[in-house]
Amino acid sequence: MYSDTGDMTLLRRFGTDPGSLRAKTYIPNNLSKNGPLVVVLHGSNQSAESYNNGSGWSALADETGVALLFPGQRRSNNAIRSFNWFKPGDSHRGFGEPLSIRQMIRQVVDDHAIDPSRVFITGLSSGGAMTSVMLATYPEVFAGGAIIAGLPYRSAGTLMQAIFRMKGYGGPSDRTLDALVRGASNFAGHWPTISVWHGGRDTTVDKSNADSIVRQWQKIHKVEGPPTRIEKVDGVPRQVWCDADGRVAIEEYIISRMGHGTPIRGGGDDGLGEEGKYMLEVGISSTRRIADFWGLTQ
Template sequence: MLNLMDPSTYMGGSNSQKDRLADLQEFGSNPGDLNAKIYIPAGLPAGAPLVVVLHGSDQTAAEYDVGAGWSEIADLYRVALLLPEQRRVNNLMLGFNWFEPDDSNRGAGEPLSIRHMVEQVVSDHGIDRQRIFITGLSSGGAMTSVMLATYPETFAGGAIIAGLPYGSADTLPAALLRMKGHGSPTEQQLETRLRNATSHEGPWPILSVWHGSDDQTVDASNAAAILGQWRALHGLDQKPSSTHTVNGYSRRVWSDAGDRELIEEFSITGMDHGTPLKTQGKNSFGSSGDYMLEVNISSTFHIADFWGLIAT
């Protein structure tokens, strides 16, 4: 079992906010033995998008929702949410087991549990299969890498916050080393592992990558490894198509020949391990707390915008 965070417990948000989520009781087989929470805004129309939200270690699904503000986005922009949740019987620190071979391959363990949850919500609520997205923090970010690799046909896009690339570790000692930025496979090895995760030949999900430059838990070199892995998959150059500043932070973008944005990266200068938040003023969502960090930019809002979920 691996904790991607310190052993303190996130306690942000009010009880009324935490109670917004409902249980998804039945969703097919559950080989990963996970819990599942959902948030379906009242009057959600058929053909709405779905966002899968994966919490970090030492967090519950509800606590992460309060911190990141995804259910606020869901209410405003008519989006369904699925929030898979780890159980202590699987991991004492409530982290997703992204590095375990039994929980990082298609058709098994936690990835298959999450895939069955997605299918249930799609069936229950008439979700648009072309607009399913996934995001996560820390161990949830690493499991987002797993889901995008093992079920790429399911997702139109993903967002990895303070996470690690797919295939970077398959043992606990290796995972600990990768978190500290040591011994990572080469870019070519990571691309090969991603391609070999399925027989999928594209199109591939678009990707948003967020990392604090001063992350003391998951070294920022992991963001560079994720970018290299996915640039290779999309056939993109190392040099970004454009670079500009958003709320004081660097945003780099890689686009295809038709100027469609395929990959974006936000490097949050001076930020430690956590989800970047803006909790006051325009385009503000969520509530600050442990690993939910007020830095004057809402990753939740900008990720949703990158995916095309924000109404103009």
Template sequence: MRGHSAGASQRNDDHLSDMTGFGSNPGALRARLYRPDNLPGQAPLVVVLHGCSQNAAGYDHGSGWSKLAAELGFAVLFPEQQRANNANLCFNWFVPGDIGRDSGEALSIRQMIEAAIVTHGLDRKRIFVTGLSAGGAMAAVMLATYPEVFAGGAIIAGLAYGSASTIPEAFDRMRGHGGPSRAELQRQFRQASPHKGPWPRISIWQGSADITVVPANADAVLTQWQSVHGLGERPTRTENVDGQTRNVWSDGKGRDVVEIYSIASMGHGTPLKTTGDDGLGKAGPFMLDVGISSTRHIAQFWELNKPEVRPTAKSEAASGAALQPFEPKENPRAVRVDPAPEPVNVRSSAGGITKVIEDAMRAAGLMR
């Protein structure tokens, strides 16, 4: 699950700012944020998790998420692993203390999300998470442990939640050896949180020639999401998209809720299309230009390219979407975490920021 480490040229292209003071941070992760200029109120948030040996800026540079955010109008949060936690900079998707609801790295990422929402007035109903490899496995962790937080997710060359709990098991699962049964994976997924639905929509991406995280892992991810969405094994339809196979499952209302792309002859990495009018990102080790942009297609599946239609209070209550964590009474957009200076006042002072965020954390049960 090694990815490429960002070099000096990528650091020069770093569009991200540091976000500090976002909670107790039990997983000791770094938080980096991209917030486009003139971001509208109640904008969506995409959480992006890098692969092993990568960092936030390098993965952004390759995948193009910040460029697409500026184009479509959403914020991007990049949790970043630290070498003190994992020598290869992998998120610890197989460590029990880091993958449970309200513990370790999973809680750190949840705290970052809450702080970004509160600080920038983002839309709680349009929070999404994606990642590559170890980051894809950690995205699966976040979707299993906090499904109520996310409207959608995307797992690229990742692994199913609960598939490993030790380093030897992790390597075995990556290679497709052993692992919990289909029924056990579904059971672990359902026990990861008290959530009973509705469930996020999920996009799964896998290279057919990946020998680092073999395709059987994508099948294991798929079975967990088929189960919670109540879907059959056969897809609703199969399509050819940019020369690649896309299988889609729709729910009883005809809404596409699960998709899986199998990228022919692709090894381990994030699928890119870097040329043409819709080109995005930059190819490199484990950032693979195969003529299809997973970044663009994932955003389209999540409907980030469509104007939002706000639900009525009645429909929110019916769907359960109205059951949201605390939001502060004061204007959250008055508080910033990016480096741009602001006039000194009560709301933009360090103490004011910290209090608003900590109050939100406690009300949401994310801090004591």
């Protein structure tokens, strides 16, 4: 079922795979029984390997004993290897790419005795938008999700709409955004926490999408209105919305000087990843801070 490909291992079989995706894993030697799993979705014109090298997730996995799953897009599905987050056949529970990713997760959880209550997901750009899809369509699977330079769930249904939404034009109302998530499954449990990251100078996916993602989840988490507090982390403003129990349900980082990509901090004792295309050195590691938010570094 598994085949070694360098540092990562190819997951050969994981169900019916209706979305015709690839899957690779990174399992650190210090993964314990009932350890956590992070699902990492690459962006357009990227691969699992290039995104991992840039973001540093496998280095963090070695530090913390976290298992990693890297779903991968095929050129036969999308010419620039984007996840098809806006297509109706790839944005609903039980179909297409979301079901393929769900099947991958189930396989890795079973094979490596993962704690099913500690499964998380993150992604960049189209991978960020597909992270929105997964959080909405399979909320029972995830304890938390982190959307980097992504878009709200079902904010577009066609390629033309996707292009407009990426540029910040139009989009569903807040009421509709809320209803879209609630209608994506029959879930009635504890919703996953949400981490949102975006560049203030992003000209590929306008930063207005970050605020729309926050609003899509505010009513669901019962944290409507202004943030509970604003603080600075590595010099970057972090807005947080806490629920009635004081738990941070949503966090948002808007990095004013950053364009389109994943924020990294490659230097220093706690640096992760490498600067490159869509991997932007801005002095803060989204990988480490997201892992902190999920309690994986404690």
